[in-house]
Amino acid sequence: MAKRPETIETTLLAIELLRRIPRGRKITARELHEQLSHAGIERDLRTIQRHLEMLCNHFDIECDLRNRPYGYRWLENSRGVSLPVLNPQESLLLAMAEAHLKPILPTRLIKSMTGFFTQAQRNLHASGQSRLEAEWPDKVRVVATSQPLLPPPIAEGVFEAVSEALYLNRWLKLTYRNAAGRESENKVMPLGLAQQGPRLYLVCRFDGYDNERSLALNRILAASVSTFSFERPAGFNLKKYDDDGRFGFGEGHQIYLTFEIDRAAGLHLLESPLSIDQTHREIPPDRLEISATVVDSAMLQWFLAAFGDAVSHVQRQPVTEGDAIR
Known part of the structure:
Protein backbone atom coordinates (compact mmCIF):
# COMPACT_ATOMS: atom_id res chain seq x y z
CA MET A 1 0.00 0.00 0.00
CA ALA A 2 2.85 2.40 0.71
CA LYS A 3 4.03 2.11 -2.89
CA ARG A 4 0.64 2.81 -4.45
CA PRO A 5 0.89 6.63 -4.61
CA GLU A 6 4.30 6.38 -6.26
CA THR A 7 2.95 3.83 -8.75
CA ILE A 8 0.02 6.08 -9.63
CA GLU A 9 2.31 9.08 -10.08
CA THR A 10 4.61 7.03 -12.31
CA THR A 11 1.68 5.86 -14.43
CA LEU A 12 0.25 9.36 -14.80
CA LEU A 13 3.64 10.71 -15.82
CA ALA A 14 3.98 8.00 -18.45
CA ILE A 15 0.52 8.83 -19.82
CA GLU A 16 1.35 12.54 -20.03
CA LEU A 17 4.57 11.75 -21.91
CA LEU A 18 2.78 9.41 -24.31
CA ARG A 19 0.21 12.09 -25.07
CA ARG A 20 2.90 14.68 -25.82
CA ILE A 21 5.27 12.62 -27.97
CA PRO A 22 4.45 13.65 -31.57
CA ARG A 23 4.33 11.86 -34.89
CA GLY A 24 6.19 13.17 -37.91
CA ARG A 25 8.68 15.22 -35.91
CA LYS A 26 10.95 14.72 -32.93
CA ILE A 27 10.77 16.23 -29.49
CA THR A 28 13.56 16.32 -26.94
CA ALA A 29 13.41 15.32 -23.30
CA ARG A 30 14.08 18.95 -22.35
CA GLU A 31 11.11 20.15 -24.43
CA LEU A 32 8.87 17.55 -22.78
CA HIS A 33 10.22 18.57 -19.39
CA GLU A 34 9.32 22.20 -20.13
CA GLN A 35 5.81 21.31 -21.32
CA LEU A 36 5.13 19.26 -18.19
CA SER A 37 6.51 22.00 -15.97
CA HIS A 38 4.19 24.58 -17.53
CA ALA A 39 1.31 22.14 -17.01
CA GLY A 40 2.15 22.02 -13.30
CA ILE A 41 3.83 18.59 -13.37
CA GLU A 42 7.19 19.08 -11.68
CA ARG A 43 9.78 16.38 -12.37
CA ASP A 44 13.51 16.68 -12.85
CA LEU A 45 14.97 16.19 -16.31
CA ARG A 46 16.69 12.91 -15.43
CA THR A 47 13.35 11.41 -14.33
CA ILE A 48 11.84 12.38 -17.68
CA GLN A 49 14.78 10.79 -19.50
CA ARG A 50 14.42 7.53 -17.55
CA HIS A 51 10.71 7.35 -18.35
CA LEU A 52 11.38 7.98 -22.02
CA GLU A 53 13.90 5.13 -22.09
CA MET A 54 11.30 2.85 -20.54
CA LEU A 55 8.60 3.93 -23.00
CA CYS A 56 10.93 3.30 -25.96
CA ASN A 57 11.31 -0.30 -24.76
CA HIS A 58 7.57 -0.94 -24.49
CA PHE A 59 5.96 1.20 -27.23
CA ASP A 60 6.57 2.03 -30.88
CA ILE A 61 8.56 5.14 -29.97
CA GLU A 62 11.77 5.94 -31.80
CA CYS A 63 14.73 7.59 -30.12
CA ASP A 64 17.16 9.32 -32.48
CA LEU A 65 20.59 8.73 -30.96
CA ARG A 66 22.58 10.29 -33.79
CA ASN A 67 22.83 13.75 -32.28
CA ARG A 68 22.35 15.31 -28.89
CA PRO A 69 19.92 16.22 -27.57
CA TYR A 70 18.15 12.98 -28.44
CA GLY A 71 14.75 13.26 -30.12
CA TYR A 72 11.69 11.09 -29.57
CA ARG A 73 8.69 10.41 -31.81
CA TRP A 74 6.05 7.78 -32.55
CA LEU A 75 6.91 5.55 -35.50
CA GLU A 76 4.95 6.51 -38.62
CA ASN A 77 2.98 3.25 -38.86
CA SER A 78 2.40 2.89 -35.16
CA ARG A 79 -1.18 2.71 -33.90
CA GLY A 80 -0.08 4.36 -30.68
CA VAL A 81 -1.90 3.47 -27.49
CA SER A 82 -5.54 3.36 -26.52
CA LEU A 83 -5.64 6.78 -24.93
CA PRO A 84 -8.36 9.35 -25.49
CA VAL A 85 -7.43 11.33 -28.63
CA LEU A 86 -8.87 14.40 -30.24
CA ASN A 87 -11.66 13.74 -32.72
CA LYS A 139 -14.49 29.43 -44.60
CA VAL A 140 -14.66 31.87 -41.65
CA ARG A 141 -12.80 35.03 -40.76
CA VAL A 142 -12.90 37.81 -38.17
CA VAL A 143 -12.76 41.06 -40.13
CA ALA A 144 -11.61 44.50 -39.02
CA THR A 145 -14.14 47.25 -38.30
CA SER A 146 -11.62 50.00 -39.11
CA GLN A 147 -8.42 50.44 -41.11
CA PRO A 148 -6.29 47.34 -40.35
CA LEU A 149 -3.03 48.05 -38.54
CA LEU A 150 -0.05 45.82 -37.88
CA PRO A 151 0.51 44.98 -34.19
CA PRO A 152 3.29 47.04 -32.59
CA PRO A 153 6.37 45.01 -31.61
CA ILE A 154 6.60 43.94 -27.97
CA ALA A 155 10.01 43.67 -26.33
CA GLU A 156 11.35 40.15 -25.88
CA GLY A 157 10.19 38.52 -22.67
CA VAL A 158 7.64 41.22 -21.79
CA PHE A 159 4.48 39.29 -22.68
CA GLU A 160 5.82 36.18 -20.94
CA ALA A 161 6.54 38.13 -17.73
CA VAL A 162 3.23 40.03 -17.81
CA SER A 163 1.10 36.94 -18.40
CA GLU A 164 3.03 34.98 -15.76
CA ALA A 165 2.55 37.70 -13.11
CA LEU A 166 -1.12 38.06 -14.04
CA TYR A 167 -1.65 34.29 -13.91
CA LEU A 168 0.09 33.86 -10.53
CA ASN A 169 -1.19 37.10 -8.90
CA ARG A 170 2.32 38.41 -8.36
CA TRP A 171 3.69 41.93 -8.39
CA LEU A 172 5.32 42.98 -11.62
CA LYS A 173 8.40 45.16 -11.97
CA LEU A 174 8.63 47.03 -15.24
CA THR A 175 10.32 49.79 -17.16
CA TYR A 176 7.75 51.87 -19.04
CA ARG A 177 8.06 54.55 -21.69
CA ASN A 178 4.94 56.70 -21.98
CA ALA A 179 3.60 58.38 -25.12
CA ALA A 180 5.73 61.44 -24.40
CA GLY A 181 8.88 59.29 -24.37
CA ARG A 182 9.56 59.51 -20.63
CA GLU A 183 10.87 56.33 -19.02
CA SER A 184 10.10 55.24 -15.46
CA GLU A 185 10.64 52.24 -13.19
CA ASN A 186 7.42 50.95 -11.66
CA LYS A 187 6.01 48.21 -9.48
CA VAL A 188 2.47 47.29 -10.48
CA MET A 189 -0.30 44.87 -9.54
CA PRO A 190 -1.45 43.19 -12.80
CA LEU A 191 -5.24 42.85 -12.90
CA GLY A 192 -6.20 42.18 -16.50
CA LEU A 193 -5.06 41.85 -20.09
CA ALA A 194 -7.08 43.21 -23.00
CA GLN A 195 -6.66 43.08 -26.75
CA GLN A 196 -7.95 46.14 -28.60
CA GLY A 197 -7.46 45.72 -32.32
CA PRO A 198 -3.77 44.92 -32.84
CA ARG A 199 -2.68 46.25 -29.44
CA LEU A 200 -2.45 44.60 -26.03
CA TYR A 201 -3.05 46.51 -22.80
CA LEU A 202 -2.25 45.61 -19.20
CA VAL A 203 -4.76 46.85 -16.62
CA CYS A 204 -2.93 47.36 -13.34
CA ARG A 205 -2.59 49.31 -10.11
CA PHE A 206 0.62 51.10 -9.32
CA ASP A 207 2.17 50.35 -5.95
CA GLY A 208 0.71 52.76 -3.38
CA TYR A 209 -2.39 53.66 -5.44
CA ASP A 210 -5.95 52.29 -5.49
CA ASN A 211 -7.01 53.26 -9.03
CA GLU A 212 -6.50 51.33 -12.24
CA ARG A 213 -4.52 52.30 -15.32
CA SER A 214 -4.01 50.75 -18.73
CA LEU A 215 -0.46 50.31 -20.04
CA ALA A 216 0.29 49.43 -23.67
CA LEU A 217 2.48 46.33 -23.71
CA ASN A 218 4.51 47.67 -26.63
CA ARG A 219 5.62 50.58 -24.41
CA ILE A 220 6.95 48.27 -21.69
CA LEU A 221 10.70 48.11 -22.26
CA ALA A 222 11.41 45.38 -19.69
CA ALA A 223 9.42 43.36 -17.16
CA SER A 224 10.19 40.85 -14.42
CA VAL A 225 7.95 38.83 -12.12
CA SER A 226 8.34 39.50 -8.41
CA THR A 227 8.40 36.70 -5.85
CA PHE A 228 5.75 38.56 -3.83
CA SER A 229 2.07 37.75 -4.42
CA PHE A 230 -1.00 39.91 -3.79
CA GLU A 231 -4.72 39.52 -3.17
CA ARG A 232 -6.79 40.68 -6.13
CA PRO A 233 -8.94 43.70 -5.17
CA ALA A 234 -12.45 42.46 -4.46
CA GLY A 235 -13.99 45.53 -6.08
CA PHE A 236 -12.20 45.23 -9.41
CA ASN A 237 -14.02 43.74 -12.38
CA LEU A 238 -12.44 43.77 -15.85
CA LYS A 239 -15.80 43.67 -17.62
CA LYS A 240 -17.03 46.70 -15.69
CA TYR A 241 -13.74 48.46 -16.42
CA ASP A 242 -14.44 47.90 -20.11
CA ASP A 243 -18.14 48.79 -19.82
CA ASP A 244 -17.12 52.09 -18.21
CA GLY A 245 -15.32 53.01 -21.41
CA ARG A 246 -11.86 52.90 -19.91
CA PHE A 247 -10.39 51.30 -23.04
CA GLY A 248 -12.14 54.01 -25.06
CA PHE A 249 -10.22 56.69 -23.11
CA GLY A 250 -13.15 57.59 -20.91
CA GLU A 251 -13.65 57.85 -17.16
CA GLY A 252 -16.91 55.94 -16.86
CA HIS A 253 -19.18 59.00 -17.06
CA GLN A 254 -22.47 58.22 -18.78
CA ILE A 255 -24.38 60.71 -20.92
CA TYR A 256 -27.71 60.76 -22.71
CA LEU A 257 -26.63 61.31 -26.32
CA THR A 258 -28.88 62.63 -29.08
CA PHE A 259 -27.86 63.35 -32.66
CA GLU A 260 -29.20 63.47 -36.19
CA ILE A 261 -27.70 61.36 -38.98
CA ASP A 262 -28.36 60.72 -42.66
CA ARG A 263 -30.54 57.61 -42.90
CA ALA A 264 -28.13 55.80 -45.26
CA ALA A 265 -25.20 56.40 -42.89
CA GLY A 266 -27.12 55.55 -39.73
CA LEU A 267 -29.23 52.58 -40.84
CA HIS A 268 -26.77 50.11 -39.29
CA LEU A 269 -27.40 51.73 -35.88
CA LEU A 270 -30.98 50.46 -36.04
CA GLU A 271 -29.58 46.95 -36.49
CA SER A 272 -26.70 47.30 -34.00
CA PRO A 273 -27.84 49.86 -31.38
CA LEU A 274 -25.51 51.97 -29.28
CA SER A 275 -27.26 50.83 -26.09
CA ILE A 276 -30.23 48.81 -24.87
CA ASP A 277 -32.28 51.98 -24.31
CA GLN A 278 -31.61 53.43 -27.78
CA THR A 279 -34.59 55.02 -29.51
CA HIS A 280 -34.96 56.68 -32.88
CA ARG A 281 -37.40 58.71 -34.90
CA GLU A 282 -37.67 59.43 -38.59
CA ILE A 283 -36.97 62.97 -39.78
CA PRO A 284 -38.35 63.39 -43.32
CA PRO A 285 -37.20 63.04 -45.93
CA ASP A 286 -34.09 60.97 -45.18
CA ARG A 287 -32.73 61.66 -41.68
CA LEU A 288 -32.80 59.82 -38.33
CA GLU A 289 -32.65 61.13 -34.79
CA ILE A 290 -30.83 58.68 -32.51
CA SER A 291 -30.95 58.83 -28.70
CA ALA A 292 -29.06 56.51 -26.35
CA THR A 293 -27.32 56.34 -22.98
CA VAL A 294 -23.61 55.80 -23.58
CA VAL A 295 -20.26 56.30 -21.88
CA ASP A 296 -18.65 59.62 -22.79
CA SER A 297 -15.18 58.96 -24.16
CA ALA A 298 -12.66 59.90 -26.80
CA MET A 299 -13.73 56.81 -28.72
CA LEU A 300 -17.28 58.18 -28.88
CA GLN A 301 -15.92 61.46 -30.23
CA TRP A 302 -13.99 59.60 -32.94
CA PHE A 303 -17.07 57.53 -33.75
CA LEU A 304 -19.23 60.60 -34.36
CA ALA A 305 -16.48 62.48 -36.18
CA ALA A 306 -16.04 59.60 -38.63
CA PHE A 307 -19.49 60.38 -40.10
CA GLY A 308 -18.43 63.92 -41.01
CA ASP A 309 -21.27 66.13 -42.23
CA ALA A 310 -23.72 63.21 -42.07
CA VAL A 311 -24.05 63.85 -38.29
CA SER A 312 -25.43 67.06 -36.80
CA HIS A 313 -27.28 68.49 -33.79
CA VAL A 314 -25.23 66.48 -31.28
CA GLN A 315 -26.43 66.94 -27.70
CA ARG A 316 -24.98 65.45 -24.51
CA GLN A 317 -26.87 65.41 -21.25
CA PRO A 318 -25.12 64.13 -18.09
CA VAL A 319 -26.71 61.05 -16.53
CA THR A 320 -26.92 60.84 -12.76
CA GLU A 321 -26.00 57.57 -11.04
CA GLY A 322 -29.62 56.77 -10.36
CA ASP A 323 -30.57 57.21 -14.02
CA ALA A 324 -27.68 55.22 -15.47
CA ILE A 325 -28.26 51.91 -17.22
CA ARG A 326 -27.30 49.07 -14.94
Whole structure:
Protein backbone atom coordinates (compact mmCIF):
# COMPACT_ATOMS: atom_id res chain seq x y z
CA MET A 1 0.00 0.00 0.00
CA ALA A 2 2.85 2.40 0.71
CA LYS A 3 4.03 2.11 -2.89
CA ARG A 4 0.64 2.81 -4.45
CA PRO A 5 0.89 6.63 -4.61
CA GLU A 6 4.30 6.38 -6.26
CA THR A 7 2.95 3.83 -8.75
CA ILE A 8 0.02 6.08 -9.63
CA GLU A 9 2.31 9.08 -10.08
CA THR A 10 4.61 7.03 -12.31
CA THR A 11 1.68 5.86 -14.43
CA LEU A 12 0.25 9.36 -14.80
CA LEU A 13 3.64 10.71 -15.82
CA ALA A 14 3.98 8.00 -18.45
CA ILE A 15 0.52 8.83 -19.82
CA GLU A 16 1.35 12.54 -20.03
CA LEU A 17 4.57 11.75 -21.91
CA LEU A 18 2.78 9.41 -24.31
CA ARG A 19 0.21 12.09 -25.07
CA ARG A 20 2.90 14.68 -25.82
CA ILE A 21 5.27 12.62 -27.97
CA PRO A 22 4.45 13.65 -31.57
CA ARG A 23 4.33 11.86 -34.89
CA GLY A 24 6.19 13.17 -37.91
CA ARG A 25 8.68 15.22 -35.91
CA LYS A 26 10.95 14.72 -32.93
CA ILE A 27 10.77 16.23 -29.49
CA THR A 28 13.56 16.32 -26.94
CA ALA A 29 13.41 15.32 -23.30
CA ARG A 30 14.08 18.95 -22.35
CA GLU A 31 11.11 20.15 -24.43
CA LEU A 32 8.87 17.55 -22.78
CA HIS A 33 10.22 18.57 -19.39
CA GLU A 34 9.32 22.20 -20.13
CA GLN A 35 5.81 21.31 -21.32
CA LEU A 36 5.13 19.26 -18.19
CA SER A 37 6.51 22.00 -15.97
CA HIS A 38 4.19 24.58 -17.53
CA ALA A 39 1.31 22.14 -17.01
CA GLY A 40 2.15 22.02 -13.30
CA ILE A 41 3.83 18.59 -13.37
CA GLU A 42 7.19 19.08 -11.68
CA ARG A 43 9.78 16.38 -12.37
CA ASP A 44 13.51 16.68 -12.85
CA LEU A 45 14.97 16.19 -16.31
CA ARG A 46 16.69 12.91 -15.43
CA THR A 47 13.35 11.41 -14.33
CA ILE A 48 11.84 12.38 -17.68
CA GLN A 49 14.78 10.79 -19.50
CA ARG A 50 14.42 7.53 -17.55
CA HIS A 51 10.71 7.35 -18.35
CA LEU A 52 11.38 7.98 -22.02
CA GLU A 53 13.90 5.13 -22.09
CA MET A 54 11.30 2.85 -20.54
CA LEU A 55 8.60 3.93 -23.00
CA CYS A 56 10.93 3.30 -25.96
CA ASN A 57 11.31 -0.30 -24.76
CA HIS A 58 7.57 -0.94 -24.49
CA PHE A 59 5.96 1.20 -27.23
CA ASP A 60 6.57 2.03 -30.88
CA ILE A 61 8.56 5.14 -29.97
CA GLU A 62 11.77 5.94 -31.80
CA CYS A 63 14.73 7.59 -30.12
CA ASP A 64 17.16 9.32 -32.48
CA LEU A 65 20.59 8.73 -30.96
CA ARG A 66 22.58 10.29 -33.79
CA ASN A 67 22.83 13.75 -32.28
CA ARG A 68 22.35 15.31 -28.89
CA PRO A 69 19.92 16.22 -27.57
CA TYR A 70 18.15 12.98 -28.44
CA GLY A 71 14.75 13.26 -30.12
CA TYR A 72 11.69 11.09 -29.57
CA ARG A 73 8.69 10.41 -31.81
CA TRP A 74 6.05 7.78 -32.55
CA LEU A 75 6.91 5.55 -35.50
CA GLU A 76 4.95 6.51 -38.62
CA ASN A 77 2.98 3.25 -38.86
CA SER A 78 2.40 2.89 -35.16
CA ARG A 79 -1.18 2.71 -33.90
CA GLY A 80 -0.08 4.36 -30.68
CA VAL A 81 -1.90 3.47 -27.49
CA SER A 82 -5.54 3.36 -26.52
CA LEU A 83 -5.64 6.78 -24.93
CA PRO A 84 -8.36 9.35 -25.49
CA VAL A 85 -7.43 11.33 -28.63
CA LEU A 86 -8.87 14.40 -30.24
CA ASN A 87 -11.66 13.74 -32.72
CA PRO A 88 -11.97 15.99 -35.81
CA GLN A 89 -14.40 18.38 -34.13
CA GLU A 90 -12.21 18.75 -31.03
CA SER A 91 -9.16 19.23 -33.25
CA LEU A 92 -10.90 22.04 -35.13
CA LEU A 93 -11.95 23.76 -31.90
CA LEU A 94 -8.44 23.55 -30.47
CA ALA A 95 -6.79 24.75 -33.69
CA MET A 96 -9.06 27.79 -33.87
CA ALA A 97 -8.56 28.51 -30.17
CA GLU A 98 -4.81 28.56 -30.73
CA ALA A 99 -5.15 30.95 -33.68
CA HIS A 100 -7.49 33.43 -32.01
CA LEU A 101 -6.70 33.19 -28.28
CA LYS A 102 -2.92 32.77 -28.32
CA PRO A 103 -2.25 36.54 -27.89
CA ILE A 104 -4.11 36.67 -24.57
CA LEU A 105 -3.46 33.25 -23.03
CA PRO A 106 -0.78 32.75 -20.34
CA THR A 107 2.53 31.77 -21.90
CA ARG A 108 2.87 28.78 -19.58
CA LEU A 109 -0.53 27.49 -20.73
CA ILE A 110 0.41 27.86 -24.39
CA LYS A 111 3.67 25.99 -23.80
CA SER A 112 1.97 23.22 -21.83
CA MET A 113 -0.54 22.77 -24.65
CA THR A 114 2.02 22.65 -27.46
CA GLY A 115 1.69 18.89 -27.89
CA PHE A 116 -2.10 19.11 -28.13
CA PHE A 117 -2.00 21.99 -30.62
CA THR A 118 0.39 19.93 -32.75
CA GLN A 119 -1.89 16.90 -32.51
CA ALA A 120 -4.91 19.01 -33.49
CA GLN A 121 -3.16 20.39 -36.59
CA ARG A 122 -1.94 16.93 -37.57
CA ASN A 123 -5.42 15.43 -37.13
CA LEU A 124 -6.95 18.09 -39.37
CA HIS A 125 -4.46 17.68 -42.18
CA ALA A 126 -3.54 14.00 -42.05
CA SER A 127 -6.90 12.26 -42.14
CA GLY A 128 -9.48 12.18 -44.89
CA GLN A 129 -12.16 11.77 -42.22
CA SER A 130 -11.53 15.33 -41.01
CA ARG A 131 -11.61 16.97 -44.47
CA LEU A 132 -14.66 19.13 -43.72
CA GLU A 133 -13.21 20.26 -40.38
CA ALA A 134 -9.88 21.06 -42.07
CA GLU A 135 -11.71 23.26 -44.58
CA TRP A 136 -13.61 25.24 -41.94
CA PRO A 137 -10.85 27.76 -40.97
CA ASP A 138 -10.74 28.84 -44.64
CA LYS A 139 -14.49 29.43 -44.60
CA VAL A 140 -14.66 31.87 -41.65
CA ARG A 141 -12.80 35.03 -40.76
CA VAL A 142 -12.90 37.81 -38.17
CA VAL A 143 -12.76 41.06 -40.13
CA ALA A 144 -11.61 44.50 -39.02
CA THR A 145 -14.14 47.25 -38.30
CA SER A 146 -11.62 50.00 -39.11
CA GLN A 147 -8.42 50.44 -41.11
CA PRO A 148 -6.29 47.34 -40.35
CA LEU A 149 -3.03 48.05 -38.54
CA LEU A 150 -0.05 45.82 -37.88
CA PRO A 151 0.51 44.98 -34.19
CA PRO A 152 3.29 47.04 -32.59
CA PRO A 153 6.37 45.01 -31.61
CA ILE A 154 6.60 43.94 -27.97
CA ALA A 155 10.01 43.67 -26.33
CA GLU A 156 11.35 40.15 -25.88
CA GLY A 157 10.19 38.52 -22.67
CA VAL A 158 7.64 41.22 -21.79
CA PHE A 159 4.48 39.29 -22.68
CA GLU A 160 5.82 36.18 -20.94
CA ALA A 161 6.54 38.13 -17.73
CA VAL A 162 3.23 40.03 -17.81
CA SER A 163 1.10 36.94 -18.40
CA GLU A 164 3.03 34.98 -15.76
CA ALA A 165 2.55 37.70 -13.11
CA LEU A 166 -1.12 38.06 -14.04
CA TYR A 167 -1.65 34.29 -13.91
CA LEU A 168 0.09 33.86 -10.53
CA ASN A 169 -1.19 37.10 -8.90
CA ARG A 170 2.32 38.41 -8.36
CA TRP A 171 3.69 41.93 -8.39
CA LEU A 172 5.32 42.98 -11.62
CA LYS A 173 8.40 45.16 -11.97
CA LEU A 174 8.63 47.03 -15.24
CA THR A 175 10.32 49.79 -17.16
CA TYR A 176 7.75 51.87 -19.04
CA ARG A 177 8.06 54.55 -21.69
CA ASN A 178 4.94 56.70 -21.98
CA ALA A 179 3.60 58.38 -25.12
CA ALA A 180 5.73 61.44 -24.40
CA GLY A 181 8.88 59.29 -24.37
CA ARG A 182 9.56 59.51 -20.63
CA GLU A 183 10.87 56.33 -19.02
CA SER A 184 10.10 55.24 -15.46
CA GLU A 185 10.64 52.24 -13.19
CA ASN A 186 7.42 50.95 -11.66
CA LYS A 187 6.01 48.21 -9.48
CA VAL A 188 2.47 47.29 -10.48
CA MET A 189 -0.30 44.87 -9.54
CA PRO A 190 -1.45 43.19 -12.80
CA LEU A 191 -5.24 42.85 -12.90
CA GLY A 192 -6.20 42.18 -16.50
CA LEU A 193 -5.06 41.85 -20.09
CA ALA A 194 -7.08 43.21 -23.00
CA GLN A 195 -6.66 43.08 -26.75
CA GLN A 196 -7.95 46.14 -28.60
CA GLY A 197 -7.46 45.72 -32.32
CA PRO A 198 -3.77 44.92 -32.84
CA ARG A 199 -2.68 46.25 -29.44
CA LEU A 200 -2.45 44.60 -26.03
CA TYR A 201 -3.05 46.51 -22.80
CA LEU A 202 -2.25 45.61 -19.20
CA VAL A 203 -4.76 46.85 -16.62
CA CYS A 204 -2.93 47.36 -13.34
CA ARG A 205 -2.59 49.31 -10.11
CA PHE A 206 0.62 51.10 -9.32
CA ASP A 207 2.17 50.35 -5.95
CA GLY A 208 0.71 52.76 -3.38
CA TYR A 209 -2.39 53.66 -5.44
CA ASP A 210 -5.95 52.29 -5.49
CA ASN A 211 -7.01 53.26 -9.03
CA GLU A 212 -6.50 51.33 -12.24
CA ARG A 213 -4.52 52.30 -15.32
CA SER A 214 -4.01 50.75 -18.73
CA LEU A 215 -0.46 50.31 -20.04
CA ALA A 216 0.29 49.43 -23.67
CA LEU A 217 2.48 46.33 -23.71
CA ASN A 218 4.51 47.67 -26.63
CA ARG A 219 5.62 50.58 -24.41
CA ILE A 220 6.95 48.27 -21.69
CA LEU A 221 10.70 48.11 -22.26
CA ALA A 222 11.41 45.38 -19.69
CA ALA A 223 9.42 43.36 -17.16
CA SER A 224 10.19 40.85 -14.42
CA VAL A 225 7.95 38.83 -12.12
CA SER A 226 8.34 39.50 -8.41
CA THR A 227 8.40 36.70 -5.85
CA PHE A 228 5.75 38.56 -3.83
CA SER A 229 2.07 37.75 -4.42
CA PHE A 230 -1.00 39.91 -3.79
CA GLU A 231 -4.72 39.52 -3.17
CA ARG A 232 -6.79 40.68 -6.13
CA PRO A 233 -8.94 43.70 -5.17
CA ALA A 234 -12.45 42.46 -4.46
CA GLY A 235 -13.99 45.53 -6.08
CA PHE A 236 -12.20 45.23 -9.41
CA ASN A 237 -14.02 43.74 -12.38
CA LEU A 238 -12.44 43.77 -15.85
CA LYS A 239 -15.80 43.67 -17.62
CA LYS A 240 -17.03 46.70 -15.69
CA TYR A 241 -13.74 48.46 -16.42
CA ASP A 242 -14.44 47.90 -20.11
CA ASP A 243 -18.14 48.79 -19.82
CA ASP A 244 -17.12 52.09 -18.21
CA GLY A 245 -15.32 53.01 -21.41
CA ARG A 246 -11.86 52.90 -19.91
CA PHE A 247 -10.39 51.30 -23.04
CA GLY A 248 -12.14 54.01 -25.06
CA PHE A 249 -10.22 56.69 -23.11
CA GLY A 250 -13.15 57.59 -20.91
CA GLU A 251 -13.65 57.85 -17.16
CA GLY A 252 -16.91 55.94 -16.86
CA HIS A 253 -19.18 59.00 -17.06
CA GLN A 254 -22.47 58.22 -18.78
CA ILE A 255 -24.38 60.71 -20.92
CA TYR A 256 -27.71 60.76 -22.71
CA LEU A 257 -26.63 61.31 -26.32
CA THR A 258 -28.88 62.63 -29.08
CA PHE A 259 -27.86 63.35 -32.66
CA GLU A 260 -29.20 63.47 -36.19
CA ILE A 261 -27.70 61.36 -38.98
CA ASP A 262 -28.36 60.72 -42.66
CA ARG A 263 -30.54 57.61 -42.90
CA ALA A 264 -28.13 55.80 -45.26
CA ALA A 265 -25.20 56.40 -42.89
CA GLY A 266 -27.12 55.55 -39.73
CA LEU A 267 -29.23 52.58 -40.84
CA HIS A 268 -26.77 50.11 -39.29
CA LEU A 269 -27.40 51.73 -35.88
CA LEU A 270 -30.98 50.46 -36.04
CA GLU A 271 -29.58 46.95 -36.49
CA SER A 272 -26.70 47.30 -34.00
CA PRO A 273 -27.84 49.86 -31.38
CA LEU A 274 -25.51 51.97 -29.28
CA SER A 275 -27.26 50.83 -26.09
CA ILE A 276 -30.23 48.81 -24.87
CA ASP A 277 -32.28 51.98 -24.31
CA GLN A 278 -31.61 53.43 -27.78
CA THR A 279 -34.59 55.02 -29.51
CA HIS A 280 -34.96 56.68 -32.88
CA ARG A 281 -37.40 58.71 -34.90
CA GLU A 282 -37.67 59.43 -38.59
CA ILE A 283 -36.97 62.97 -39.78
CA PRO A 284 -38.35 63.39 -43.32
CA PRO A 285 -37.20 63.04 -45.93
CA ASP A 286 -34.09 60.97 -45.18
CA ARG A 287 -32.73 61.66 -41.68
CA LEU A 288 -32.80 59.82 -38.33
CA GLU A 289 -32.65 61.13 -34.79
CA ILE A 290 -30.83 58.68 -32.51
CA SER A 291 -30.95 58.83 -28.70
CA ALA A 292 -29.06 56.51 -26.35
CA THR A 293 -27.32 56.34 -22.98
CA VAL A 294 -23.61 55.80 -23.58
CA VAL A 295 -20.26 56.30 -21.88
CA ASP A 296 -18.65 59.62 -22.79
CA SER A 297 -15.18 58.96 -24.16
CA ALA A 298 -12.66 59.90 -26.80
CA MET A 299 -13.73 56.81 -28.72
CA LEU A 300 -17.28 58.18 -28.88
CA GLN A 301 -15.92 61.46 -30.23
CA TRP A 302 -13.99 59.60 -32.94
CA PHE A 303 -17.07 57.53 -33.75
CA LEU A 304 -19.23 60.60 -34.36
CA ALA A 305 -16.48 62.48 -36.18
CA ALA A 306 -16.04 59.60 -38.63
CA PHE A 307 -19.49 60.38 -40.10
CA GLY A 308 -18.43 63.92 -41.01
CA ASP A 309 -21.27 66.13 -42.23
CA ALA A 310 -23.72 63.21 -42.07
CA VAL A 311 -24.05 63.85 -38.29
CA SER A 312 -25.43 67.06 -36.80
CA HIS A 313 -27.28 68.49 -33.79
CA VAL A 314 -25.23 66.48 -31.28
CA GLN A 315 -26.43 66.94 -27.70
CA ARG A 316 -24.98 65.45 -24.51
CA GLN A 317 -26.87 65.41 -21.25
CA PRO A 318 -25.12 64.13 -18.09
CA VAL A 319 -26.71 61.05 -16.53
CA THR A 320 -26.92 60.84 -12.76
CA GLU A 321 -26.00 57.57 -11.04
CA GLY A 322 -29.62 56.77 -10.36
CA ASP A 323 -30.57 57.21 -14.02
CA ALA A 324 -27.68 55.22 -15.47
CA ILE A 325 -28.26 51.91 -17.22
CA ARG A 326 -27.30 49.07 -14.94
